[in-house]
Amino acid sequence: MELTVLGDNAAQNSAGGGCSAGSCGSTDHQVSHLPDHIREKVENHPCYSEKAHHYFARMHVAVAPACNIQCHYCNRKYDCANESRPGVVSEVLTPAQAVKKTMVVAANIPQMTVLGIAGPGDPLANPEKTFETFRELSEKAPDIKLCVSTNGLALPDAVEELAKHNIDHVTITINCVDPEVGAKIYPWIFWNNRRIKGVKAAKILIEQQQKGLEMLVARGILVKVNSVLIPGVNDEHLKEVSRIVKAKGAFLHNVMPLIAEAEHGTFYGVMGQRGPSPEELSELQDACAGDMNMMRHCRQCRADAVGMLGEDRGDEFTMDKIETMEIDYEEAMVKRARVHAAIAETLAADHAKVSAPVMTVAAGTRPVQMAVATSGSGVINQHFGHAKEFLVYEASPNGVRFIGHRKTDQYCIGDDTCGEKESSLTTTIRALEGCEAVLCSKIGFEPWDLLEAAGIQPNGEHAMESIEEAVAAVYLEMAKAGKLEQAVITAAA
């Protein structure tokens, strides 16, 4: 029997077919079903659309050093853990510097479509600096989307101002809706010029977060809720959080793993509170999902991150370097428009693939996780040894879905040097635990052998192919080869 592979929109179009067998393909579920006015807001936002994160970049400007609460996972010598992995912010900027940096980055990275303020403290605890930055940017760079992330304590008072600056994307970090749980996460808040502790503090914070969420939704502003998964503290409770924020109109829920290391000097780090395993995170995300959009591609960025999610080009744009750059802004704007048009064309062509071929495997065929090395554009285009992270996809009779990413040490810096640093390679292989195949553009002999020995099949045969189609093709090959128990190939169309 001839078997072929289902493309993105063929999967979408076949979804209502009523067949007991599933079709292997995928679509950007977060975006495709949305009304036009919302789709326009998210389709080039790398955080709000999983598909967009393959094509578009974001940047953060660190203009907000102060915070009005304390989280047990944060040490403010480091980035805001709500939106960043722990790491010092290289430089806190004035609003004028932030505006200049944004213009320079926009000229150099045409894919950059979103400017976010996410720390290192809380943007709304620094309202003058935050809003001055937004005010200037909305005048000087109206094509850049403005985005803000907050703990929510000062949010209700800021909604009016956010709406005034056309800020369409607000993230609230909501870790709980029960003050008893909250008291285990937040030792204190600063409220009405007083420090308030314990359950009372958590109760006020939760009320402000919920009120802010309702006000934003009433204004038509898209709200993403971030939650930090803290095993033994709020893991079960997050299902309730997800249900409530969804009922109140949050657009997207992003459950992120706690990062707690003793060397970061956080309360949780010092107390040995562990973070979740990838499986625990994935299970909770699935449990929260229901019919709510879940974000699974968050990279817990630094508060001064620059570039595609998963990469940080901040070092290229320090203020001392920016001061020496000469930029032809007119030419840069022409280039931005050209690049955006090319991406739009690619996405439209992708969306129009209605006659893509179909692969069908029997319902009940077991799912398989595969790791993918990519540097963007939705294709397999990275050498195994150059990957700093792998995207993980699950193929099953229901299609191909993105389920997360795994960070790894980059162990190879030249084309033919794979395997030189064996200990890092071992770390990489450990990071891929649970994956049965790894798809990349190229791979050396030594990692190939080590991956095979670890039960992970390396595959370099799908270079420059669409990720979803390549994963579907490999799944099909595995099914045909009898590697999937219960695999029965039932049809092709």
Ligand code: CLF
């Ligand atoms: Fe920044 Fe956050 Fe806006 Fe994105 S990040 S303010 S919504 S532009 Fe994105 Fe980074 Fe995750 Fe944040 S990957 S940490 S969710």
Ligand code: SF4
């Ligand atoms: Fe740190 Fe952000 Fe929590 Fe403030 S809200 S304590 S900056 S993680």
